[in-house]
Amino acid sequence: MKMSDLREKTIRTEQIYDGKIIRVQVDDVELPNGNRAKREIVRHSGAVAVIAITSEGRMVFVRQFRKPLDQTILEIPAGRLEAGEDPADCAKREMIEETGYRAEQMKFVTKFYTSPGFADELLYIYEGVSLTKGEAQPDQDEFVELVELTLDEAFERIEAGEIIDAKTILAVYHWQNQQLKQG
Incomplete structure (x- = not known):
C-alpha cells in the first residue's frame, strides 16, 4: 500500500462533549481498504x-x-x-x-503533538x-x-x-x- 493510500475518509462526525479544555468527537471513517471504523478524537486548543x-x-x-x-x-x-x-x-x-x-x-x-493517536493537542x-x-x-x-x-x-x-x-x-x-x- 502506498503512503497516499493511507488516508481515512470521514463519513460522519458526532460531537459528544464540549468542555472548558477539550472537545470530544467520534468519527465514522472509511479505511483505505474500504472497511469502516470509529475514531474517538480529543480536540484541544494547544x-x-x-x-x-x-x-x-x-x-x-x-x-x-x-x-x-x-x-x-x-x-x-x-x-x-x-x-x-x-x-x-x-x-x-x-x-x-x-x-x-x-x-x-x-x-x-x-x-x-502530545498523543496523535487520539488527540490533536x-x-x-x-x-x-x-x-x-x-x-x-x-x-x-x-x-x-x-x-x-x-x-x-x-x-x-x-x-x-x-x-x-x-x-x-x-x-x-x-x-x-x-x-x-x-x-
Whole structure:
C-alpha cells in the first residue's frame, strides 16, 4: 500500500462533549481498504511549556497534583493556549502565573503533538532567556509549588518516578544536550 493510500475518509462526525479544555468527537471513517471504523478524537486548543534555567544553573519546575494521574508530579511550567493567542506570549504568561519568573525573551525550541493517536493537542516548547524572579500569580484553581533543580537532581527525579511526563523529560534531556554542546 502506498503512503497516499493511507488516508481515512470521514463519513460522519458526532460531537459528544464540549468542555472548558477539550472537545470530544467520534468519527465514522472509511479505511483505505474500504472497511469502516470509529475514531474517538480529543480536540484541544494547544499548549505551551517553558524550559527555564536560572542564573544559578537550576531548572525551574512546578510541583502540582494531577487528577487524571491521582498524584503530585514535577513538571516544567506549562499551560493552555487561549483562542488566537501567540504561543510565545502564552509562555511568558504561564511562567509568571506559575513561577513568578519573567523571561526577557522566549526562544522557540520545538513543537510536537502530545498523543496523535487520539488527540490533536500541539505543544510548543520555549526556552525562557534572562530570567528575573518575581511573585507567582496562579489561577484561582491552580495550586503549584516552585521547585528548582540542578541537572543531576532532575535526572534523579526522573529515575525516582517523580518526573514522569513527556514534556518535562524532553526538557531535561534538552538541557543536558545544551550542556554537552557548551563543552
